[in-house]
Amino acid sequence: MDATPTHRPTLADVTRGRILFGGDYNPEQWPEETWHEDVRLMRAAGVNSVTVGVFSWSRLEPEPGRRDFDWLDRLMDLLHASGVGVVLATPTASPPPWLGHLHPETLPRDEDGHVERWGGRQHFSHSSAAYRHHAAAITEDLAARYARHPALTMWHINNEYCTYDWGDEAAARFRDWLRHRYGSLAALNEAWGTAFWSQHYGDWAQVLPPRRAHYLKNPTQVLDFRRFTSDMLLECFTAERDIVRRHTPHLPVTTNFMPLWEGQDAWRWAEEEDVVSVDLYPDPRDPLGAQSGALVQDMTRSQARGPWMLMEQAAGAVNWRVVNQPKPRGLNRLWSLQAVARGADAVCYFQWRQSRQGAEKFHSGMLGHAGERGRAHQEIRQLGADLARIAPHAHGGRVGAGIAVLHDWHSWWAGDQEARPSRLTDYPRILGAWHRALWQAHLTTDFAHPEHDLTAYRMIVVPQLHLLTDAAVDNLLAHVARGGTLVCGFLTGLADQDDRIRPGGMDARLRDLFGIRTLHEWWPLEEGESVRCAGFRGTLWSEELEADGTADEITPYQGGELDGLPAVLRKGRAWYLSTLPEPEPLRALLTRAAATAGVRPPLDGLPDHVEAVRRGTLLFLLNHGPGPVTVDVPGTHHDLLTGTTHTDRVTLDHRGAAVLRP
Structure with missing residues (x-):
């Protein structure tokens, strides 16, 4: 069989009108008699999918070349008989101790040359021929054995690819x-x-990787090493993907991204997956946790170009923050419905049953230490019922967005260097601030690569893109030329693909687009420092700009070294912000730009803490505020969650939600 199927399978081939609901299941940690109790509780909770085998390599291959599949045979049979589908994982994220012991070259080295040994996880070198050989062998045997098993619905390759290696290989x-x-x-x-x-x-x-140096490393060498690392990990993924595709060309393949992780060019990776999936763990104590979740969801949906899979989240507390608090009552349901609103057709967790031993025994599970009477599990059951109610109407629905936020990993890598004007201009911080302003303005956004086709969008937002290729600059110019709106932040377009500073400190075509004659100096700000501008205060950054007289509107700095110089310029439909406005003025500016571009929120007059997203024919209303709230929704709508019909207004409880169908 050809490794590339004629019909590329999709998430829809697995969901078949449902929303997948379940999580990682690690039965090898438990006595076999526990399995029957697990499937009983899974059925009671509405679980229809579990991911199996992610960290089971040492159980499947206890010594080199010897396979032990009998336990997995029994488990797969049990799950199938219980109506639970299996996303079968290749176990290659955590090689068994024997592999590192017999083949120390499979172990990665850090930039100081120290070996990262077994005892944790992800202890493999992406470049090791021995690792790749053994990973391919276990994947081959796993795929051959279970290719025709009726429980198998999808393949999950490895887990959270995140290793670096500075070693000799x-x-x-x-x-x-x-x-x-x-x-x-x-x-x-x-x-x-x-x-x-x-x-x-x-x-x-x-030529070496950028190992420990006496002083600052060559920034383009570091940039290329990050590109190389992403590509080597991708080679590991595609090698295993091609093996399972050869055996099961009709089944989709995925691997789980970490949210906005720096190490993978996820645009490129997404093109190699049948299903794009992500792990998402916002901090329940963070008042902006819902927005950070929305950012990752929007990005993942954009990478998938449609429905996507929430592979992991927490039912309660995690175990890796300084302080790990559980999710308050109702928050797990609210954030899960948010994922569905923003395009997820699968809502899954790490993990089904909370571990009693090992490094993650304090990480919550769908079935926690409190058992089936525990609050977390009872909320899981409620969510399972909710998803079953809305699935026939939400499944496969598209999320419309008139705005695209541009994001590129290569630009992030290039800008994140040791020697730069300010280390406070952290890329995720700035990206989050701009997305937050749009989210708080109730404006739904996609994400796009700067070289993507942007013709579907009325407004393009560029929070910061240190590195822009010539093709990307041409793309921005073409967007404005055909009548689109562009809003661009500082430190954009100052370097080419090799991180070579462009003459003038910004691409000349962009300077002309915004009405800038000269960018004289960058003036970074200290933490907590601000600059006064006409109508607002700017943070993090400022610039000494000279306008060329063609701008239609200029907002000047007021006072200090930059007094009277442009803080914000607008030339036609192109805006340039040389500082980061405080949250409310940034929100106001983007709202104004969106309105002139013809982009509006799903509803007028939405309360500040209510998130409204249209997916297909459905309107999701999510209350992230401190108490109950009433939302004006003109017309008559049916709430799929409660079966209630509403006319002209809907009241949402604290952490409440409504899924409205006309």
């Missing part, structure tokens, strides 16, 4: 990667700017 692969990228040492020297600090390379053997 990785160094050799890095040199191969660089040869392919640049073709010659002369081209590499040019791209890396090795004329600086006498770094010129005369032999490929001299």
